[in-house]
Amino acid sequence: MHKLKILVITITSVLLTYASIAADTIKVGVLHSLSGTMAISESTLKDTILMMIDEQNKKGGLLGKKLEAVVVDPASDWPLFAEKTRELIEVHKVDVIFGCWTSVSRKSVLPVLEELNGLLFYPVQYEGEESSKNVFYTGAAPNQQAIPAVNYFMNELGIKRWILVGTDYVYPRTTNKILEAYLLSKGVAKEDIMINYTPFGHSDWQTIVADIKAFGSAGKKTGVVSTINGDANVPFYKELGTVGIDATDIPVIAFSVGEEELAGLDTGPLVGHLAAWNYFMSSESEENYACIEAWHKFIGDDSRVTNDPMEAHVIGFNMWVKAVENVGTTEVDVVRPAMYGLTVPNLTGGIAVMNTNHHLTKPVLIGEILDDGQFEIVYETPAGVIGDAWTDFLPDSSVLVADWTPPISCGNYNIKTGVCSGQNY
Amino acid sequence: MLNIGEDMNKFAKLLVIIFMFLNINNDSFAQNIDELLAALPSAKFSEKEVLVSKLGDLKTETSIKVLKSLEKGTLYFLRSSKKVIYADKTEEGYILTDILTSEIIGKVKKKKIKRISLNNKLRKFTRTIIAKSSLLSQKPHIRIHSAKVIFGSRSVELLPIINEALKKETNDKVKKQIEMTQARLWLLTEDKKLQEQSLDYFSNNTDPKVQSVINEFIQNLDTEKNDSNLLIYNKAISVVKKIESDIKFFKLIENLFFGLSLGSILFLASVGLAITFGVMGVINLAHGEMIMIGAYTTYVTQLAFPNLIEYSLMISLPFAFIVAGLVGIIIERGVIRYLYGRPLETLLATFGISLILQQLVRSIFSPINRPVITPNWMSGMFEIHPALSLSYGRLYIIIFSITVFVALLAILSKTHVGIQIRAVMQNRSMARAMGIKTGWIDSMTFGLGSGIAGIAGVALSQITNVGPNLGQNYIIDCFMVVVFGGVGNLWGTLTGAFLIGIGNKFLEPFSGAVLAKIITLIFVILFIQKRPRGMFALKGRASEINQ
Numbered sequence: 001m002h003k004l005k006i007l008v009i010t011i012t013s014v015l016l017t018y019a020s021i022a023a024d025t026i027k028v029g030v031l032h033s034l035s036g037t038m039a040i041s042e043s044t045l046k047d048t049i050l051m052m053i054d055e056q057n058k059k060g061g062l063l064g065k066k067l068e069a070v071v072v073d074p075a076s077d078w079p080l081f082a083e084k085t086r087e088l089i090e091v092h093k094v095d096v097i098f099g100c101w102t103s104v105s106r107k108s109v110l111p112v113l114e115e116l117n118g119l120l121f122y123p124v125q126y127e128g129e130e131s132s133k134n135v136f137y138t139g140a141a142p143n144q145q146a147i148p149a150v151n152y153f154m155n156e157l158g159i160k161r162w163i164l165v166g167t168d169y170v171y172p173r174t175t176n177k178i179l180e181a182y183l184l185s186k187g188v189a190k191e192d193i194m195i196n197y198t199p200f201g202h203s204d205w206q207t208i209v210a211d212i213k214a215f216g217s218a219g220k221k222t223g224v225v226s227t228i229n230g231d232a233n234v235p236f237y238k239e240l241g242t243v244g245i246d247a248t249d250i251p252v253i254a255f256s257v258g259e260e261e262l263a264g265l266d267t268g269p270l271v272g273h274l275a276a277w278n279y280f281m282s283s284e285s286e287e288n289y290a291c292i293e294a295w296h297k298f299i300g301d302d303s304r305v306t307n308d309p310m311e312a313h314v315i316g317f318n319m320w321v322k323a324v325e326n327v328g329t330t331e332v333d334v335v336r337p338a339m340y341g342l343t344v345p346n347l348t349g350g351i352a353v354m355n356t357n358h359h360l361t362k363p364v365l366i367g368e369i370l371d372d373g374q375f376e377i378v379y380e381t382p383a384g385v386i387g388d389a390w391t392d393f394l395p396d397s398s399v400l401v402a403d404w405t406p407p408i409s410c411g412n413y414n415i416k417t418g419v420c421s422g423q424n425y
Numbered sequence: 426m427l428n429i430g431e432d433m434n435k436f437a438k439l440l441v442i443i444f445m446f447l448n449i450n451n452d453s454f455a456q457n458i459d460e461l462l463a464a465l466p467s468a469k470f471s472e473k474e475v476l477v478s479k480l481g482d483l484k485t486e487t488s489i490k491v492l493k494s495l496e497k498g499t500l501y502f503l504r505s506s507k508k509v510i511y512a513d514k515t516e517e518g519y520i521l522t523d524i525l526t527s528e529i530i531g532k533v534k535k536k537k538i539k540r541i542s543l544n545n546k547l548r549k550f551t552r553t554i555i556a557k558s559s560l561l562s563q564k565p566h567i568r569i570h571s572a573k574v575i576f577g578s579r580s581v582e583l584l585p586i587i588n589e590a591l592k593k594e595t596n597d598k599v600k601k602q603i604e605m606t607q608a609r610l611w612l613l614t615e616d617k618k619l620q621e622q623s624l625d626y627f628s629n630n631t632d633p634k635v636q637s638v639i640n641e642f643i644q645n646l647d648t649e650k651n652d653s654n655l656l657i658y659n660k661a662i663s664v665v666k667k668i669e670s671d672i673k674f675f676k677l678i679e680n681l682f683f684g685l686s687l688g689s690i691l692f693l694a695s696v697g698l699a700i701t702f703g704v705m706g707v708i709n710l711a712h713g714e715m716i717m718i719g720a721y722t723t724y725v726t727q728l729a730f731p732n733l734i735e736y737s738l739m740i741s742l743p744f745a746f747i748v749a750g751l752v753g754i755i756i757e758r759g760v761i762r763y764l765y766g767r768p769l770e771t772l773l774a775t776f777g778i779s780l781i782l783q784q785l786v787r788s789i790f791s792p793i794n795r796p797v798i799t800p801n802w803m804s805g806m807f808e809i810h811p812a813l814s815l816s817y818g819r820l821y822i823i824i825f826s827i828t829v830f831v832a833l834l835a836i837l838s839k840t841h842v843g844i845q846i847r848a849v850m851q852n853r854s855m856a857r858a859m860g861i862k863t864g865w866i867d868s869m870t871f872g873l874g875s876g877i878a879g880i881a882g883v884a885l886s887q888i889t890n891v892g893p894n895l896g897q898n899y900i901i902d903c904f905m906v907v908v909f910g911g912v913g914n915l916w917g918t919l920t921g922a923f924l925i926g927i928g929n930k931f932l933e934p935f936s937g938a939v940l941a942k943i944i945t946l947i948f949v950i951l952f953i954q955k956r957p958r959g960m961f962a963l964k965g966r967a968s969e970i971n972q
Contacts, residue, residue, distance in 0.1 A: 034792075207683055266796055
């Protein structure tokens with residue numbers, strides 16, 4: 001009997017200490033691949049969040065508690081993303097997750113998030129057509145990247161003939177579908193649009209670059225819109241350089257090429273080709289200088305670059321901290337409504353606003369590649385652009401809106417029929 | 426903010442004017458260039474265009490040098506004083522040079538200075554202005570370049586200058602280029618006679634570069650077609666037709682070259698596997714990582730000898746062979762030799778090794794791709810005909826892959842080790858009975874295969890990214906080539922690689938890259954169904970024993 005009593009006391013005390021330790025920290029889940037194909041892009045984002053947590057803890061933590069990062073490695077394996085999310089929420093009891101890069105990984109995580117009512121901040125530009133109650137999209141929707149980029153090509157460069165090249169998966173396919181519909185609506189003839197897809201990691205671009213050259217010789221100013229993903233960009237640009245397609249003849253604007261991708265590249269032949277983002281490392285603002293300095297200090301390497309998804313994570317993290325401070329709890333159902341209308345400074349000298357469709361208001365920047373792997377900002381939208389979850393240029397999507405505040409409280413509300421279609425994502 | 430900037434600008438201009446009055450003795454050009462330079466830092470892109478053309482009008486050595494520096498991106502200004510200077514990047518910072526005096530002012534960190542920015546339109550404009558002033562340069566290749574730039578510039582107002590340059594030109598090659606530029610500018614004039622003259626010129630000198638120019642001309646004519654320009658219209662159409670038939674003919678050769686180039690890369694990547702898998706029968710899934718190691722060796726060599734970039738590939742070749750070969754021998758001695766005759770276990774073990782090697786590279790070099798510089802002799806195009814140019818880099822790789830093939834054949838048939846390797850491969854127990862150390866030969870063979878893969882990595886570093894996933898991207902193709910060509914036969918690997926490469930490239934224009942790859946794979950699968958031993962199957966006793 002006595003022994004049993006001791007056992008019970010020990011167990012309760014262990015449980016209590018465990019509970020008190022658990023209560024002392026607020027756990028932040030980091031769901032980025034540290035191995036496999038996507039490690040190239042995602043490991044930087046893991047470091048970004050660790051840096052933000054470190055800084056916040058130096059400021060005294062959050063709600064009087066320290067922040068604690070729980071880093072897991074989904075290893076570029078899409079189903080593993082879902083498993084790791086479950087682990088983060090059920091085992092580690094994290095209050096928020098920052099993570100994912102590819103759309104496939106986000107789609108695989110969504111059901112788990114919605115089942116367990118988690119909270120995910122997704123930092124990468126994506127194809128839109130989604131708004132989940134449990135996800136905040138801090139990257140660009142198509143109208144915050146693709147459409148302004150095409151407008152720049154059309155109005156500033158006078159492009160009349162379009163080549164849409166992309167890697168064969170969901171983001172380029174959807175983006176190109178939207179862009180094609182948009183171009184046709186602007187009066188571009190069907191024969192002036194060429195669409196081309198290549199497999200992941202495509203490395204032999206000779207034929208396609210020759211095709212681009214041939215398509216560009218029809219006597220109209222030609223431009224290339226590239227949604228080529230990841231590794232395949234390097235050989236693509238190398239081939240453009242060898243064949244001698246200069247940015248002043250046939251400019252290429254890319255949606256997936258940033259400072260980080262250019263770091264692995266001899267940028268000499270690429271000078272003048274463009275990219276569209278919401279942030280460039282060369283942005284001149286005090287916030288940006290401070291962030292770059294903090295990043296270099298944290299990572300211990302002055303040559304490391306910053307990029308757009310990193311800015312998205314910085315904005316997302318700051319917003320979440322602000323929302324938690326405002327409501328005094330990390331409870332998802334309380335924090336979520338507190339996010340709407342929140343503003344934090346972005347790194348390009350403006351203000352980022354979280355909208356009720358879970359997308360940000362951000363400026364759109366167009367940059368030209370410089371020989372040092374940085375971008376010269378040649379155009380900036382005069383005001384911030386509100387992220388649009390459902391594009392206006394596809395007939396099925398143009399009638400949908402996302403608004404997570406009453407009375408709609410729905411991610412895909414059909415304004416014609418007046419019903420929430422019930423599709424969760 | 427904007428107003429303050431403009432005020433500052435006005436203030437700066439005022440200062441310049443005061444300065445002008447104070448230094449009346451100074452020559453007038455210096456003042457003028459001063460004024461233009463002072464306005465550069467705060468100018469918008471549209472204002473810069475005016476400044477650039479004014480700088481060009483000065484026609485002095487200094488002003489042209491400023492424009493060239495602007496085009497090259499070495500023209501900066503000091504953030505503090507807005508003074509425009511030349512800045513050259515070095516390891517420790519930027520070395521600043523005064524524009525007027527050409528004296529070195531000092532060395533600063535990047536934060537202190539800002540580049541005077543250009544956009545594409547302005548860059549093209551600046552290039553044209555520079556070209557205009559260097560049309561009469563001493564060096565023929567600069568004159569050719571200038572004529573080419575003006576060809577692409579659509580600046581019809583430069584026609585008088587071109588006419589004049591043509592009169593003075595004595596070099597035939599340059600003359601031809603200037604004539605072409607002249608004809609191109611004629612097309613832009615309103616003068617029907619000049620247009621006709623231009624079309625006559627182009628119908629005698631077909632060049633695909635003018636295809637777009639003439640197409641544009643036709644499109645402009647389309648809008649105002651009438652009897653008077655019908656003649657010109659028909660002429661233009663016939664020129665375009667001529668160019669198109671030219672292109673069509675050379676397209677075939679070009680495609681063949683593309684195919685050979687892809688084939689040579691496939692061959693290089695898979696020939697090492699042809700030895701380890703083909704000769705030894707080891708299903709080596711870590712083969713791709715040997716290629717990766719070779720590519721990283723190239724990167725490290727370039728880091729180690731930053732002054733020898735031009736020779737870095739040659740230097741890397743032996744290093745890559747040794748490093749990858751040693752890794753191969755370690756793998757063979759450490760793991761594979763315990764697994765001979767157990768293909769499934771070998772497959773799993775080598776797959777594990779490939780993952781370990783990938784993650785090792787990620788830990789050492791970071792998961793981010795490493796930049797490998799392309800030496801100058803590898804870049805550029807070799808122009809056979811205006812409609813057909815081949816890139817030097819690809820050409821060298823084709824030659825290199827053939828060299829590797831010949832060298833390998835020689836090693837296997839002529840050297841002592843090569844003969845022993847073949848003996849072990851054909852009949853292991855008999856070879857052992859003859860006193861050959863089969864264990865040692867196994868190691869050597871595996872090392873040779875891995876070393877060749879390392880050499881392939883050096884070549885691939887010029888074509889694709891050097892990153893941890895490099896090997897993974899090629900391993901499937903490698904197995905496909907080896908199995909298709911016939912296991913254990915180098916000739917088979919060579920033919921297989923080139924057939925797959927050429928087939929792929931001829932399919933691609935019709936089917937797109939994704940489908941072309943799928944069709945090739947299906948074809949290989951069907952072929953293997955019909956001939957399980959590939960194209961060049963080993964015959965006789967060897968093949969039976971090796972089963």
